[in-house]
Amino acid sequence: MPHRLDARQPGFEAQFAEFLTGKREAQQDVNDAVVAIIAEVRNRGDAALIDYTRRFDRMELRADQIRLAGTAIDDAAAQCPTDVRDALHFAAERIESYHRKLMPSDIDYRDASGAQLGARWRPVASVGLYVPGGAAAYPSSVLMNAVPARVAGVKRLAMVVPTPGGTLNPAVMAAAQIAGVTEIYRVGGAQAVAALAYGTATIAAVDKIVGPGNAYVAAAKRLVFGQVGIDMIAGPSEILVVADGANDPAWIAMDLLSQAEHDEAAQAILITNDEGFAAQVERAVEAELSRSPRAAIARASWAAHGAIILVQRLDDAVALVDRIAPEHLELAVAEPEPLSQRIQNTGAIFLGRYAPEAVGDYVAGPNHVLPTARSARFSSGLGVHDFLKRTSLVRCDAESLARLGPAAIRLARAEGLEAHARAIAIRLNLP
Amino acid sequence: MPHRLDARQPGFEAQFAEFLTGKREAQQDVNDAVVAIIAEVRNRGDAALIDYTRRFDRMELRADQIRLAGTAIDDAAAQCPTDVRDALHFAAERIESYHRKLMPSDIDYRDASGAQLGARWRPVASVGLYVPGGAAAYPSSVLMNAVPARVAGVKRLAMVVPTPGGTLNPAVMAAAQIAGVTEIYRVGGAQAVAALAYGTATIAAVDKIVGPGNAYVAAAKRLVFGQVGIDMIAGPSEILVVADGANDPAWIAMDLLSQAEHDEAAQAILITNDEGFAAQVERAVEAELSRSPRAAIARASWAAHGAIILVQRLDDAVALVDRIAPEHLELAVAEPEPLSQRIQNTGAIFLGRYAPEAVGDYVAGPNHVLPTARSARFSSGLGVHDFLKRTSLVRCDAESLARLGPAAIRLARAEGLEAHARAIAIRLNLP
Incomplete structure (x- = not known):
């Protein structure tokens, strides 16, 4: 009731x-187990991935099988029913179209002081996409994570997906194909997150990790945060x-x-x-x-x-x-x-x-990765901003620095930061 | 060398x-101490704030003194030298002008399917601003945090600042005045963060906490994340x-x-x-x-x-x-x-x-709160986006749902989510 x-x-x-x-x-406390898994992957790289995959996914991998061959992806995707593939295409196009409209614009202007100010958005260079295996293997989530990354201009998208017993999910593989993801590793769990964060011989480290996962994956994302960026924990x-x-x-x-x-x-x-x-x-x-x-x-x-x-x-x-x-x-x-x-x-x-x-x-068209547990008070659904970062730009010449400098010098001295004041004063021949 | x-x-x-x-x-492990402080503040509210302030800031507060009176703020700010106040005004205007240009635009459009799609940005309703006391009391940081929040449209900005020995920093108070911050509490440390996150009789809980602080403050922000939003840990x-x-x-x-x-x-x-x-x-x-x-x-x-x-x-x-x-x-x-x-x-x-x-x-003009420790690979400086959240909008009528629905039904069934499929099918008289 x-x-x-x-x-x-x-x-x-x-x-x-x-x-x-x-x-x-229920908070599942898996932190200690995950700390150990991350340490193993950092120390032993691919060998640790192979061990954990044997243990958790009941399959024997060789190092050269960690990355899925293009033919294996194609073969699995070919088993996706045509009407599902068509629906994935339809969805991908709509997601792409909506997310393009969310792309922010750079700014660049000269203000009254003569200083040239700007902000520019650049894609995160490399992103790891976690895709759950088994029951929660949702091709729609592949699109919702990968398509906005592509729209933002992310160059390298590396997907990890556990394949328990060796089985690939045809619809997930089709969604990856449609989203243009070709770098796919058949590992999952905390070990896959650790590999994406720190890199192994086979998996080059990424700058940010996104995508849903179980309690182990969520704990691993929290622990590698800082080393790499992460999305929200849904x-x-x-x-x-x-x-x-x-x-x-x-x-x-x-x-x-x-x-x-x-x-x-x-x-x-x-x-x-x-x-x-x-x-x-x-x-x-x-x-x-x-x-x-x-x-x-x-x-x-x-x-x-x-x-x-x-x-x-x-x-x-x-x-x-x-x-x-x-x-x-x-x-x-x-x-x-x-x-x-x-x-x-x-x-x-x-x-x-x-x-x-x-x-x-x-x-x-909008993203289905959205803030839960009352976090919509302060956060937003996944979007292109999650795959971009902003750099601010300041260009001054002698004249504009002369207009801005004196106030900055006063504030630096009020804060007791004399070298800050001197870095400006020395350029303006001020005391 | x-x-x-x-x-x-x-x-x-x-x-x-x-x-x-x-x-x-050096990672200072203060986590256990901070967990205890947060629990105390959640249990005992203002009484815990008063105890911790006696212990850490060497001052006796009554509950009705936790919030600074307007006259106390004015009196302290009046001691800020005029040239410093003028420089703070100059800075605040430039920060405001720059951050206004970064405000994102809402989108709202009807696409070929007839569906009306949109995204709108809304300010976070209430934000807590942590301001360090003592040596690292920087009025410039007050402006860099508070002005973008105001530009974003945040209605309630609550500032916490420890005042060891009872001393207010005139330039910090002047900066708060200039940024329009009138709700100021003279508490600091992990206890202030806990109060902002969970609320006490005196301090109403906020939705997000920003601002720099020492290892205790940083640990507290990490621990209350989820209950509230936080900015980066610089x-x-x-x-x-x-x-x-x-x-x-x-x-x-x-x-x-x-x-x-x-x-x-x-x-x-x-x-x-x-x-x-x-x-x-x-x-x-x-x-x-x-x-x-x-x-x-x-x-x-x-x-x-x-x-x-x-x-x-x-x-x-x-x-x-x-x-x-x-x-x-x-x-x-x-x-x-x-x-x-x-x-x-x-x-x-x-x-x-x-x-x-x-x-x-x-x-x-641009913000001085910027990503450190290589996190510029995946994150941005503080800005108006940190004080906004985005809601996506989807409006369909019977005709547009008829165009979108069949593909969604196919994908829902491919994912084994029959109720998802039925929620659409029932509206279209489909099986």
Whole structure:
């Protein structure tokens, strides 16, 4: 049974505050194991990768098999059904088109002082893309990570993917092909992250590592951060649906279940101003669960973390949304725009009755890697900015330095940094 | 004596690789102490802040004195010398003007499918700004952190600053006034970070914490990350000067020393193609050191971490610069533009003989909070983006969903996520 909260009742604030701080994920403490794995890979390189792959992925690799041969990629990708390949192409083109529009512009101008100022964006030179194997092998995630990197201009994209028992996932290989990824290593886990961060004889070190993974992969990313850049550490998925009573309850039930089926720790929340509609959605969820192939997962998620929140007016949802800061927000109402304008904290908004969140997971164009666990208050979904860095530019001549220098000298001396002051003063013949 | 490397000699690559991996900072392990401090502040709130302030800052606070009164801020700021206040105003205006030009634009468009797609940037609602007390109390850092936050539109900026023995720094208070920061708490250390992250009766929790601090502050920021956002953890400062033989050696020596005087762990590197000039710079450094008020620090930094690297041609510097990925890069050459264009990895470039790095620390306009320790390979200086987050927008109607939906359904089923497929199919009357 999902949580039930009613903003029209006294005591709601305390209930809601408690609901907000509820943790959904058991913290698995794998830190010590991961520290050891990273040290092994740094010390023994490919040999450590081969040992861990034998142990964790039950397969024997030679060093010259760590990198997948182009023919092996092609052969596996060829087994991807044509309609899936076509859909991946369709998705890749839309993701590329959307992310191109997010590319920032360089700036370069001369200001009144005569100083020439600028900022320029450059791609990260090399990026490692972690792709999970087994059950969570999602070709859509390959596109969502690799395509923005390509759009940003990343020259080298190295993919690591565990292939337990030696099996390649045809759709993942097809997605890599479509995204132009040709450098693929069949290793996974913390050992693959360590190899990308520090390099081995076979795998050259990268500058940044992105992509989802299990607790070992997440711990490894945290530990190598600094040596390389990393993307966010994504938590379990979330949806918040704000719906009026005019929706088809079955549609909204499917949207809630499309998050709940991800993971027992996933969270689906409905906010509505219509108590009768809420009850209908709840019945529809039960009905759908009875025929869902992933019912066990979805039912566990819905029972433990699901919630139905009743509000007096839909406008009252705005403040709650911003406090929940959901990864995904659906506004299934007649006029979603004015409501949308008032929302500050969410990774993505789906507007209207015909914009189910699932369309955004695959083909809408925006990224499906989005901030979870309330981090939409301060962070953004994956995008081209994650694959770029900005350098500032300052050019002065004698005249512009003469205009800027005296104030800088005063501040340097106020901070007790005399060499800073002198570096300017010496050029201006000032004391 | 600084490191000496010569790219024209055999053995250089091994020497340079070793130089690159040299660590400059002793890792101070304060993690356990900081975990305890955070737990205390979460449990006991203001009472814990009062206890830690008594212990670490040697002063007795009442709960109603944790927040500085407006009159106390004004009184302290009034003691800031007029010429310093004027210089802070001058700097703040230039920082604001530069950062305004970096503001990203929202996007909003309808594509060929009829779907309406967008991305909009919104300010982080509340930001905590850590300002060190004592020796490292830099008013310029207050401006460099607070002004971009204001430009981004952050509504609430809460500053924490330790005031050991009760003393307020007039220039820091003046900088806060100029940046429009009126919410100031006289607490510091890990306890201040914990208060900003989790809130106390006096200090409301924020969404993100920025600003420099000592090892305790840095450890606290790492530990509260997730609960709130944080900026980068800055390491010791660095400069790399690429200079031809036509520079005044004393100018370049001052630039090297202006980094070296920051901190014994700071690093100053000269790359030149003129061996005689390199020797002149080294002599000039010695001469300047003999009259520098911070000679002990600068000498220790220069001896332990300083370096002079000789190259055959200045063009050979480009690859070395990108591997060092310095926080600050000076191109003190006749034609800096073509060289600048080829550089990929650095936080900031200062072009020409009249652009000493120190001018960028204070008044040029770009931010002085920049990536250190080779992280310019994958990250950027502080800017408006650090105070913004992006939400993606997808609006579909029945027609556009009909165009996008079938591909999404195929991919969802290929990934075994039936509820995802059904959330779309149910709206299109598809199986």
